[in-house]
Amino acid sequence: MGRRLKFNIFRYNPQDTDSRPHTDTFSLEETDSMTLFIALTKIREEHDPSLQFDFCCRAGICGSCAMVINGRPGLACKTLTKELPDEITLMPLPVFKLIGDLSVDTGTWFRATNEKIGSWIHTNAEYDPDAHEEKMDNALAEEIYELERCVECGCCVAACGTANMREDFLGAVAVNRIARFMLDPRDKRKDRDYFEVIGTDEGIFGCMGLLACEDVCPKELPLQDQLGIIRRKMGWTAVKQLFRLK
Ligand code: SF4
Numbered sequence: 111m112g113r114r115l116k117f118n119i120f121r122y123n124p125q126d127t128d129s130r131p132h133t134d135t136f137s138l139e140e141t142d143s144m145t146l147f148i149a150l151t152k153i154r155e156e157h158d159p160s161l162q163f164d165f166c167c168r169a170g171i172c173g174s175c176a177m178v179i180n181g182r183p184g185l186a187c188k189t190l191t192k193e194l195p196d197e198i199t200l201m202p203l204p205v206f207k208l209i210g211d212l213s214v215d216t217g218t219w220f221r222a223t224n225e226k227i228g229s230w231i232h233t234n235a236e237y238d239p240d241a242h243e244e245k246m247d248n249a250l251a252e253e254i255y256e257l258e259r260c261v262e263c264g265c266c267v268a269a270c271g272t273a274n275m276r277e278d279f280l281g282a283v284a285v286n287r288i289a290r291f292m293l294d295p296r297d298k299r300k301d302r303d304y305f306e307v308i309g310t311d312e313g314i315f316g317c318m319g320l321l322a323c324e325d326v327c328p329k330e331l332p333l334q335d336q337l338g339i340i341r342r343k344m345g346w347t348a349v350k351q352l353f354r355l356k
């Protein structure tokens with residue numbers, strides 16, 4: 111027989127004026143290879159159909175199931191209950207707007223952030239539908255792909271001290287995204303253009319460098335390296351602007 115697990119789950123429905131934030135406790139028998147997705151689905155099916163949480167791919171790809179698991183942001187579909195103690199506390203991610211219980215709206219935050227940083231290839235080249243795709247060096251394509259693996263789950267944002275303190279902080283996820291465009295030869299932006307976007311306290315200079323972001327990233331993105339690279343680049347760009355160097 112499996113362990114008896116105790117789940118303490120944050121409950122609150124902001125749409126319901128009678129609802130107050132509180133914790134509900136559920137008890138469940140652990141099964142083989144049980145993930146938090148399976149456990150939450152069982153709780154919803156067998157105990158409380160009103161429990162709100164988000165899932166889509168169940169394979170660590172869509173990024174929608176992020177929540178705070180015993181104090182640490184992570185993906186519920188990738189978390190096995192056997193890696194956790196008998197008592198499991200689940201909270202919604204902070205920073206993002208709460209939809210209800212464990213469900214938060216990461217989409218609006220990511221859309222606004224991607225718009226702020228211009229998260230697309232900036233080029234004046236005319237689009238020719240008949241042209242062959244431009245070739246890219248394999249090693250460079252792989253370097254770009256490494257940074258493209260972000261699933262926009264929001265774990266790094268939720269774990270970030272600065273993002274929790276200031277609403278306008280762009281976070282490691284935006285810095286990583288900028289780093290991806292800096293590598294891409296098709297993007298014609300210069301360092302001074304990127305400086306306008308992230309050379310501020312909202313961007314790289316608001317980062318305290320404690321690296322909770324990298325610690326919790328379920329895709330193990332090299333956020334520490336990117337923060338270091340961009341901080342140096344933006345620092346150097348600031349110096350060049352100050353002394354009007356080219
Ligand atoms: S290193 Fe910077 S971006 Fe990462 S969690 Fe700390 S303050 Fe946030």
Ligand code: SF4
Pocket residue numbers: 259260261262263264265266267282283286323326327328329330331
């Ligand atoms: S960088 Fe990692 S933790 Fe942050 S949103 Fe992307 S996948 Fe999630």
Ligand code: FES
Pocket residue numbers: 164165166167168169170171172173174175176185186187188
């Ligand atoms: S359900 Fe898609 S990442 Fe967890």
